[in-house]
Amino acid sequence: MRPILLAGHERALTQIRYNADGDLIFSVSKDQIICVWYSHNGERLGTYRGHQGAIWTIDVDPTSTILASGSADNTIRLWDVKTGKCLKTWDFPTAVKRVEFNEDGTKLLGVTEKRMGHLGTIVVLDIKVDVEAEQTDEKALTIVCDESKATVAGWSYLSKYIIAGHEDGSISQYDGKTGDLIYNFPIHELNQPITDLQWSHDRTYFITASKDKTAKLIAAKDLEVLKTYTADTPLNSATITPKKDFVILGGGQAAMEVTTTAARQGKFEARFYHKIFEDEIGRVRGHFGPLNTVAADPTGKGYASGGEDGYVRVHHFDKGYFDFMYEVERERQNKLAAGNA
Amino acid sequence: EDAERISSADVAVVEARRRLLQQWYAWRQSVEEELAEERAALGLPEKPVAELLKEKAAAAAPAGEEQVVE
Numbered sequence: 560m561r562p563i564l565l566a567g568h569e570r571a572l573t574q575i576r577y578n579a580d581g582d583l584i585f586s587v588s589k590d591q592i593i594c595v596w597y598s599h600n601g602e603r604l605g606t607y608r609g610h611q612g613a614i615w616t617i618d619v620d621p622t623s624t625i626l627a628s629g630s631a632d633n634t635i636r637l638w639d640v641k642t643g644k645c646l647k648t649w650d651f652p653t654a655v656k657r658v659e660f661n662e663d664g665t666k667l668l669g670v671t672e673k674r675m676g677h678l679g680t681i682v683v684l685d686i687k688v689d690v691e692a693e694q695t696d697e698k699a700l701t702i703v704c705d706e707s708k709a710t711v712a713g714w715s716y717l718s719k720y721i722i723a724g725h726e727d728g729s730i731s732q733y734d735g736k737t738g739d740l741i742y743n744f745p746i747h748e749l750n751q752p753i754t755d756l757q758w759s760h761d762r763t764y765f766i767t768a769s770k771d772k773t774a775k776l777i778a779a780k781d782l783e784v785l786k787t788y789t790a791d792t793p794l795n796s797a798t799i800t801p802k803k804d805f806v807i808l809g810g811g812q813a814a815m816e817v818t819t820t821a822a823r824q825g826k827f828e829a830r831f832y833h834k835i836f837e838d839e840i841g842r843v844r845g846h847f848g849p850l851n852t853v854a855a856d857p858t859g860k861g862y863a864s865g866g867e868d869g870y871v872r873v874h875h876f877d878k879g880y881f882d883f884m885y886e887v888e889r890e891r892q893n894k895l896a897a898g899n900a
Numbered sequence: 901e902d903a904e905r906i907s908s909a910d911v912a913v914v915e916a917r918r919r920l921l922q923q924w925y926a927w928r929q930s931v932e933e934e935l936a937e938e939r940a941a942l943g944l945p946e947k948p949v950a951e952l953l954k955e956k957a958a959a960a961a962p963a964g965e966e967q968v969v970e
Binding site: 579580621622624662663664716717761763764778780785804835836885886887888890891 | 917925931932948949952
């Protein structure tokens with residue numbers, strides 16, 4: 560599994576996303592630039608320029624037509640994927656830490672930062688997936704997080720719920736239409752922030768990563784914790800691999816937080832766990848700093864990680880990865896094959 | 901005796917995994933069925949992203965127009 564190193568950013572990576580087809584990778588960084596790359600060879604297609612601060616977050620609509628980004632410059636921007644043109648800018652009182660399109664790209668949520676005089680919020684914008692269309696200035700919805708600010712959020716299946724992860728380690732389920740709070744459960748250790756939230760392919764369940772060194776698999780409908788993956792380092796990101804029942808976790812202790820800064824001590828590795836059995840099954844080394852973001856190719860072909868070191872590493876899975884199976888999984892597969900014969 | 905003990909521990913591990921696998925796939929089946937029902941009730945396609953991609957491809961190559969594929 561020889562990685563492709565994408566060297567184009569000058570500062571720490573903050574988020575990576577594949578498009579639905581898995582052929583493009585979008586990456587954002589503290590260097591204020593959005594990059595788009597071909598996933599198969601790592602060639603850079605282009606950049607999107609205009610933000611005036613660190614970019615925290617990025618998402619692309621399901622048809623790869625428009626791109627949304629959120630930044631420390633207190634804006635959400637919408638971009639034409641093809642031409643790189645900025646189509647729309649929404650201003651907020653504070654930084655935007657997370658953006659995510661719903662399953663059909665008609666709604667975009669944004670998580671805004673808490674700051675003196677401003678509570679953290681989750682805003683919803685109605686979107687027209689058309690580069691010619693005039694986008695609305697109005698917010699369709701604003702959810703105010705008065706208990707603990709949201710750090711991450713996303714849309715469930717059917718855009719039925721907005722799920723948020725909070726700074727205090729809890730998760731919330733809001734009604735996707737009205738924004739009413741339905742549930743709030745402490746899921747991770749108290750006051751250990753949730754750092755990432757990524758969906759399964761059908762958005763019926765998701766994975767959270769936390770500074771408490773665990774990642775959890777959770778059902779969107781009732782927020783039941785299905786699985787827990789325990790690591791030995793604070794986690795920044797977690798993703799679910801399609802095709803194989805694995806999850807990938809990324810994290811590591813920042814240099815300033817540890818006395819020794821050798822890569823080994825920092826634990827700068829992507830960790831693979833079996834999604835169902837919760838066992839750690841492998842690690843991938845390579846970054847020189849903590850992994851800030853990991854993303855699985857939605858077609859199942861590989862994954863990418865983005866580090867504090869400023870690099871994106873793209874991995875294409877080899878045959879051994881696809882062949883790897885627990886005895887009981889092989890047994891099940893054989894049984895299913897026999898049933899179909 | 902040792903070998904026996906090890907093998908019975910192995911059997912227990914394998915049994916536990918078999919159970920986890922069975923539980924997971926049973927849960928997935930119930931979730932998938934419920935989601936399919938909700939989608940059908942709302943008149944939405946089963947695979948929303950696949951449907952959107954198909955629509956985009958159709959819009960890019962309107963019907964009647966010949967597409968040359970080399």
